[in-house]
Amino acid sequence: xxxxxxxxxxxxxxxxxxxxxxxxxxxxxxxxxxxxxxxxxxxxxxxxxxxxxxxxxxxxxxxxxxxxxxxxxxxxxxxxxxxxxxxxxxxxxxxxxxxxxxxxxxxxxxxxxxxxxxxxxxxxxxxxxxxxxxxxxxxxxxxxxxxxxxxxxxxxxxxxxxxxxxxxxxxxxxxxxxxxxxxxxxxxxxxxxxxxxxxxxxxxxxxxxxxxxxxxxxxxxxxxxxxxxxxxxxxxxxxxxxxxx
Amino acid sequence: xxxxxxxxxxxxxxxxxxxxxxxxxxxxxxxxxxxxxxxxxxxxxxxxxxxxxxxxxxxxxxxxxxxxxxxxxxxxxxxxxxxxxxxxxxxxxxxxxxxxxxxxxxxxxxxxxxxxxxxxxxxxxxxxxxxxxxxxxxxxxxxxxxxxxxxxxxxxxxxxxxxxxxxxxxxxxxxxxxxxxxxxxxxxxxxxxxxxxxxxxxxxxxxxxxxxxxxxxxxxxxxxxxxxxxxxxxxxxxxxxxxxxxxxxxxxxxxxxxxxxxxxxxxxxxxxxxxxxxxxxxxxxxxxxx
Numbered sequence: 001x002x003x004x005x006x007x008x009x010x011x012x013x014x015x016x017x018x019x020x021x022x023x024x025x026x027x028x029x030x031x032x033x034x035x036x037x038x039x040x041x042x043x044x045x046x047x048x049x050x051x052x053x054x055x056x057x058x059x060x061x062x063x064x065x066x067x068x069x070x071x072x073x074x075x076x077x078x079x080x081x082x083x084x085x086x087x088x089x090x091x092x093x094x095x096x097x098x099x100x101x102x103x104x105x106x107x108x109x110x111x112x113x114x115x116x117x118x119x120x121x122x123x124x125x126x127x128x129x130x131x132x133x134x135x136x137x138x139x140x141x142x143x144x145x146x147x148x149x150x151x152x153x154x155x156x157x158x159x160x161x162x163x164x165x166x167x168x169x170x171x172x173x174x175x176x177x178x179x180x181x182x183x184x185x186x187x188x189x190x191x192x193x194x195x196x197x198x199x200x201x202x203x204x205x206x207x208x209x210x211x212x213x214x215x216x217x218x219x220x221x222x223x224x225x226x227x228x229x230x231x232x233x234x235x236x237x238x239x240x241x242x243x244x245x
Numbered sequence: 246x247x248x249x250x251x252x253x254x255x256x257x258x259x260x261x262x263x264x265x266x267x268x269x270x271x272x273x274x275x276x277x278x279x280x281x282x283x284x285x286x287x288x289x290x291x292x293x294x295x296x297x298x299x300x301x302x303x304x305x306x307x308x309x310x311x312x313x314x315x316x317x318x319x320x321x322x323x324x325x326x327x328x329x330x331x332x333x334x335x336x337x338x339x340x341x342x343x344x345x346x347x348x349x350x351x352x353x354x355x356x357x358x359x360x361x362x363x364x365x366x367x368x369x370x371x372x373x374x375x376x377x378x379x380x381x382x383x384x385x386x387x388x389x390x391x392x393x394x395x396x397x398x399x400x401x402x403x404x405x406x407x408x409x410x411x412x413x414x415x416x417x418x419x420x421x422x423x424x425x426x427x428x429x430x431x432x433x434x435x436x437x438x439x440x441x442x443x444x445x446x447x448x449x450x451x452x453x454x455x456x457x458x459x460x461x462x463x464x465x466x467x468x469x470x471x472x473x474x475x476x477x478x479x480x481x482x483x484x485x486x487x488x489x490x491x492x493x494x495x496x497x498x499x500x501x502x503x504x505x506x507x508x509x510x511x512x513x514x515x516x517x518x519x520x521x522x523x524x525x526x527x528x529x530x531x532x533x534x535x
Contacts, residue, residue, distance in 0.1 A: 008345075009341070012337065015333065080324055080328035084322065084323075084384070086296055087295060088345040089317035089320070090314050
């Protein structure tokens with residue numbers, strides 16, 4: 001493991017992010033704005049506020065990892081700069097790792113903005129002891145969604161990736177219960193919800209927020225989705241390379 | 246020998262981009278890969294720098310497989326200048342490249358050598374085409390490589406910037422570096438190369454010193470109208486359309502002198518260049534001998 005290329009790539013990714021306020025600020029604020037408009041006014045108890053804040057934090061992480069980094073990173077495969085970087089004497093993993101680090105920092109910040117928003121707009125009451133589990137739950141789901149975004153982008157042409165991602169992103173969030181408790185979802189959606197990766201993610205976020213024990217089955221489902229997305233990504237990447245190289 | 250390809254085949258989609266190419270790059274030489282667009286130059290380079298693997302044949306870089314990152318420590322490559330990461334500044338792009346090599350020169354030195362010192366803090370998107378080309382070539386030298394691979398380094402540059410880049414390439418060679426350069430300018434190969442390999446339609450057409458190559462493919466067309474064609478030396482190819490003759494030759498001056506001295510009646514004399522593409526095609530079709 002050589003730290004110099006890793007640090008160099010992470011620095012480049014962070015600089016690029018910081019110098020694109022038009023991307024950075026909306027990405028950080030969008031989930032909080034959504035929260036303030038649709039969730040916060042109805043949250044009268046701490047229990048409800050905790051539950052909803054957990055869900056929207058997951059939504060914030062989802063936005064960053066799936067939409068911007070998974071899809072965005074894979075879309076870069078076409079550009080000449082990526083080809084140049086691959087001729088440098090270091091494994092391409094350093095660059096990918098730099099992107100993962102940057103995505104984690106951005107996702108964490110977006111979640112933090114949401115917590116601050118919830119703190120001032122709802123009777124949020126999350127004891128410090130619950131945060132390590134919340135962090136784990138968010139990280140696990142974020143990883144899974146990052147893989148899904150990457151998979152999507154490799155499956156279709158770069159031009160089609162963004163619209164397709166949009167088409168999947170909002171329904172996944174809604175049907176998974178990120179915006180409202182599942183029992184308030186339409187009947188049909190309630191039936192489909194448990195089969196979605198976003199819902200399985202919520203099933204590990206909610207106990208972390210409420211302080212209830214985790215059920216192994218949901219972590220297993222999350223891991224299963226993640227492994228499936230990763231394997232499919234490898235397959236799609238090979239297929240893509242055999243077309244282009 | 247610092248790099249080598251042996252009997253390499255590579256298909257890109259349905260196109261057989263390389264069909265049995267062998268090439269050796271010797272330490273300390275400046276080798277130019279010359280060929281028209283679509284000849285397979287860029288594909289051959291992409292194999293040597295580890296971007297692609299051949300379908301058949303062998304590619305070695307410094308004795309190892311260029312697909313292995315450690316083999317590429319001796320290598321510096323120019324990116325295509327259309328795609329620097331946006332939002333970065335010139336010195337940051339150079340720093341990124343340097344971070345991959347064990348003993349790179351300082352960023353300041355690279356900036357100075359390639360006339361970029363005043364632009365160090367300039368955003369890469371704000372560079373002119375010529376400045377971006379300078380940065381692209383500078384990146385190939387950012388890691389003190391033993392072999393610099395420059396893919397069409399001066400395409401689209403004005404004469405002055407081209408000469409400035411040539412100077413740096415020659416200097417690198419004088420300090421013991423090896424250069425592999427692709428170009429479709431015969432003039433560039435002539436000015437820089439020790440040896441030229443001509444690639445066309447995925448094969449090595451011919452190789453030799455720049456002078457030899459120029460003699461073979463540096464053709465001109467001499468066109469005139471005449472009742473009969475006198476006996477003339479050095480003619481590579483004759484085209485006739487009624488009374489109009491077009492003669493292909495490597496030395497138009499000598500040919501015109503002979504034409505005048507022959508005393509033959511002629512009119513409408515024109516001397517026209519033959520593009521490298523046309524010259525290569527003629528050689529490939531066996532119309533002129535290479």
